[in-house]
Amino acid sequence: MLQKLRAFFWPIQKVELKKVIPMFLLFFFFVFNYTILKDISEPLIVTARGSGAESIAFLKLWGTLPLALLFMFVYSKLSNRISKRALFYSIITFFISFYLLFGFVLYPLKDVLHPHAFADKLEAFLPKGLSGGVAVIRNWTFSLFYALSELWGTVGVSFLFWGFSNDTTKVSESKRFYSLFGIGAALAMMVAGPTNIYFSNLGKLALVDSWGVTLKYLMTTLFISGLSIIGVYYWINRYVLTDKRFKVAEKNTTTKEEKQKLSIREALKFILKSRYLLLIAGVVMGYSISVSFADIVWKNQLKQQFPDPCDYSAFIGYFSSMVSVLTLIFLFIGGGVVRKFGWKKAALTTPLVLLVAGVGSFGFIIFKDQLNGFVGFFGTSAIVMAIVFGTIQNALAKCFKFSFYEPTKEMVYIPLDNESRTKGKAAIDILVTKLSKAGGAFFLQALIIIFGSLAAIVPFIALILFGVIALWISSVVFLNKRFLKLTRCEIPKVAITNNIKIDSKTRKTEDKIFARKKSFAASKAVLKKARKKRKTPVS
Known part of the structure; x- marks a missing residue:
């Protein structure tokens, strides 16, 4: 009995710790930076002068998407000229250098760099629905920071870490390792939350520019964490991957001439020509749009409650701590679900949970007048219940990202050949993710311009959200059949009753x-x- 429990919750042997622990640490530092950046960038934009949650919709389309396209172009050129290791070091160095520059140079000079007079003139004659776009121009250094922070989640976590993990992990190992890698993510959020709260409260003690002081502390922390990523990555390549027990054979490697001819356009053709990659793109699109829509409505409510950036950032820190505890719990469950019930049920967990929580969150917003009398009996209001359900929805979306969504998504890349894994994954994880968010942002912008405010378009957001989740679920169902065919094995319901x-x-x-x-x-x-x-x- 004890052996079965150990195999379910910790299916790692002693000899495998040499590989699991460094990957655990690598993921820890990636997600630590991601959590800190997420907790900083959103309060920075939402509470900036003339800005609000509406600005996030404009930024996703006019900020993160162009930078993602630029990154894909640069990456495609550099990948044909330098090695994967050199490319990894270059990308990490660029990001952490910019964050340090922002904290110590760009933010202190914000009053000089931001064109407030020009933005005021634009705001005077443009429609009210375009105020979010004007705020992006007004606070352009904040917008650049937000876009590069969003890009860290895609490039750093999804592309660099999971790409490296897929290149160095076998399918048999992924079923046992990937959910446990996520423990590093849960602990990272557990550390990042209190770190953010501590420096936010420390910044309040400053007599002048408390938020600027907080940023300097946090940007320094990010820089040190980025150097740790480089150190752990070097150690894995130097001491782990040279061990014969952990070597993974290359799959259908391309020649140098073929590699040099591959471009962004050809990387996109991988998705269009392969139904397997199209289904993966459907899953990624479903998660990206669903989380983006739910998040922007939630952020709009939070701004009314926390107008001060330090208070907003501190609340997000508490929120991240709560998410980290939930993630740690579900990580141990997630790996067992994949091994016991199969990939399909594990992959369906995230969309189904978001669907149920979304019904509660949007239901209390749309039908607040009808439900106020009912919830008033319990001493609360429909808006408070909407905030509660929105918090639950966003918390589950984030904790299920590392315990169910990411591990199951990355597993389906492993059976592919080396070229499809690298170029196809780059196109999906970077372009599809950003195009999905940008497409959703485009619809939001159009609706905001027509109806004048974010609050007026919540019913339309709910309809689009539920439709996207339905597409996500159908993509998982069809992808499961092709994944099982490629791996030539199906995990039945009673599978792995004896993991040993x-x-x-x-x-x-x-x-x-x-x-x-x-x-x-x-x-x-x-x-x-x-x-x-x-x-x-x-x-």
Whole structure:
């Protein structure tokens, strides 16, 4: 019984810790930076002069999308000229250098750099629905920081970490490792939340520009964490991947001439020509748009409650701490769900949960007048209940991202050949993610311009959200059939009731030394038993 529980919650053998622990630390630092940046960039934009939650919709289309396209162009050129390791170091160095520059140079000079007079003139004759776009121009350094912070989540977490993990992990290992890698993400959020709260409260003690002081502390922390990413990545390549037990054979590697001819357009053709990649794109699009729509409505309500950036950032810090605890709990469950119930049920968990929470969140906003009398009986209001359900929805979206969504999404890349994994994944994780958010932002902008405010378009957002979740669910169902066909194995409901037997079979190919010791011990036991039977009593 204890062995079955251990195999369900911790299916890692001692010899595998040499690989799991460094990957755990690498993911920890990636997600730590991601959480800090998310907690900073949103209060920075939402509470800026003349800005609000509406500005996020404009930024996703006119900020993050152009930068994502630019990154894809630069990455495509550099990937044909320098090695993967050099490219990894270059990208990380660029990001952490910019964050340090923002905290110590750009933010202190914001009053000089921001064109407030020009923005006031624009706001005077443009429609009210375009005020969010004017705020993006008015606070352009904040907008640049927000766009690059969003790009860290896509480039850093989705592309660099998971791309590296897919290149160095086997399918058999991914079913046991990927959910446990996410423990690093949960602990990162658990540390990032209190770190954000501590520096936000410390900044309040400053007599002048408390938010600027907080930013300097946090940007320095991000820089140190970025250097740690470089150090751990070097250690894995130097001491882990050189171990024969952890080597992964290359799949259908392309020649140098073919590699040099591959461009962004050809990377996009991978998605259009392959139905398998199209289905992955459907899953990624579903998550990106759903979380984006739910998040922007929630942020609009939070701004009314926390107008001060330090207070807003501190609340997000508490929120991140809550999410980290939930993520840590679900991570241990998520890996077991994949191994026991199969990929399909694990991948469907995230959209179904977001659908249920979304019904509660948007229901209390749309039908607030009808529900006020009912919830008033319990001493609250429909708006408060909408905020509660919105917080639950966003918390589950973030914790399920690392426990169910990311591990199941990354598993489906592993059976692909090397070229499809690298170029196809880059196109999906960067372009599809940003195009999805930008497309959603475009609809939001159009609706805001027509109806004048974000609050007036909540019913339309709800309809689009539920439609996208339906598309997400159907993509998972069809993708499951193709994934099982590629891996040539299906995990039935009763599969892995005895994880030890399956793990031992896997380890026979992965660790020859361990297998020989086990075989020798079994043979010795059989011989000993045979000798006892043949032994005659001595008179």
